[in-house]
Amino acid sequence: MRSDPLHTRLCDVLEMELPIVCFTHCREVAVAATRAGCFAVLGEALRSMEEIERDIRWVRDQVGPGFGIDLVLPARAPRDASPEEIYAEIPSEHLSFAEALEARFDVPPPTNEVVLRKWGGNNKKIARAQIEMVLDEGVPVIATGLGAPDFLYDEAKARGIKMIALVGATRQALAQAERGADMVVAQGYDAAGHTGGVGTFSIVPEIASKLPNLPVIAAGGITTGRHLAASLCLGAAGAWVGTAWLASLESDVDPIVKERILAADGAETTRSASISGKTMRVLRCPWTEVWDGDDAPQLLQSPYQMLLTSRYLQGANDARRADLMTEAVGQGVHFVREERSTAEIARSMADEARTILEGFRAG
Numbered sequence: 001m002r003s004d005p006l007h008t009r010l011c012d013v014l015e016m017e018l019p020i021v022c023f024t025h026c027r028e029v030a031v032a033a034t035r036a037g038c039f040a041v042l043g044e045a046l047r048s049m050e051e052i053e054r055d056i057r058w059v060r061d062q063v064g065p066g067f068g069i070d071l072v073l074p075a076r077a078p079r080d081a082s083p084e085e086i087y088a089e090i091p092s093e094h095l096s097f098a099e100a101l102e103a104r105f106d107v108p109p110p111t112n113e114v115v116l117r118k119w120g121g122n123n124k125k126i127a128r129a130q131i132e133m134v135l136d137e138g139v140p141v142i143a144t145g146l147g148a149p150d151f152l153y154d155e156a157k158a159r160g161i162k163m164i165a166l167v168g169a170t171r172q173a174l175a176q177a178e179r180g181a182d183m184v185v186a187q188g189y190d191a192a193g194h195t196g197g198v199g200t201f202s203i204v205p206e207i208a209s210k211l212p213n214l215p216v217i218a219a220g221g222i223t224t225g226r227h228l229a230a231s232l233c234l235g236a237a238g239a240w241v242g243t244a245w246l247a248s249l250e251s252d253v254d255p256i257v258k259e260r261i262l263a264a265d266g267a268e269t270t271r272s273a274s275i276s277g278k279t280m281r282v283l284r285c286p287w288t289e290v291w292d293g294d295d296a297p298q299l300l301q302s303p304y305q306m307l308l309t310s311r312y313l314q315g316a317n318d319a320r321r322a323d324l325m326t327e328a329v330g331q332g333v334h335f336v337r338e339e340r341s342t343a344e345i346a347r348s349m350a351d352e353a354r355t356i357l358e359g360f361r362a363g
């Protein structure tokens, strides 16, 4: 009998059936993806310690311990000031520009807690608390975007936790491998969220050729089985997928944003530093358009720009204003066309990839 072309070494390392890692912020999606044979990584970067503990325990109760947690922790965190103190340091020129934008687009003030202020990258103390919660809960896999503090690697290694580093450039991949990453996500320009300037088609084989001994996982624009098959052809041991689940039946993304996602194509996303101070791919919205325009002040660095954005975004989300809301969405969004179950998305991606790869063998 011929071997399954989708059974890669990543399947063995992460003990999963399909070479698909499901990145999601939604715990229901994480559970459904795990049950469908994927490995789920739950994004907890914007959650408090209590929320992180609650989510880990909830997912573990449903599917056991085989899932990971993702935190976004820039190596260069600001000094230990509270989000409010950092906000107070934002230059008046930027505050006035943001206020004028809010007035022009009639952005209502937030009515709920401002979620972006919970980000670990705002403050070393928050970052350390998030990390300690994940370590204490005994999660077997931790993924980090934008780098990670040394003590996290030291602690993870001591506890036998597998570390996944998301990178957007080959030099970052080499640096993270050197410090002990067990797997590297080669994330291309097409990807949702923080992303570098090299396309998926180039960055994946480049990193795979430099790190032949590590499982390299392709990310950025992978929304169909064709993309999954191509990832394996490029030398990846699997695919790290985010956008494809956003409009799934289990997803907790606001229905207004889901509707936009189902109608959008790649050109309706933009890679802008206006949200967080680092280049990030999101659906276009007034905030990205105005800040990326010629009249805007120079963008602030992270976390100042992130905190500046927080009022706009929370106000837009709380009022559920379709004209103002945005979300991290990748260029592969064109192929997200109907609200399907997470299992169906995983299954169709795997079936299509298998058919394509077996077709090569038959041919």
Ligand SMILES: Cc1cc2nc3c(=O)[nH]c(=O)nc-3n(C[C@H](O)[C@H](O)[C@H](O)COP(=O)(O)O)c2cc1C
Pocket (backbone or CB within 6 Å): 023, 025, 043, 044, 045, 070, 071, 072, 144, 145, 166, 187, 190, 191, 192, 193, 194, 219, 220, 221, 222, 240, 241, 242, 243, 244, 246, 327, 328, 329, 330, 331, 332
């Ligand atoms: C809504 C959304 C939020 C994201 N937030 C994070 C995050 O908090 N941490 C992280 O490492 N990556 C984050 N990402 C990026 C994903 O980890 C992944 O690299 C990306 O989605 C892959 O590209 P794709 O969206 O084209 O599949 C996010 C992606 C999406 C869709």
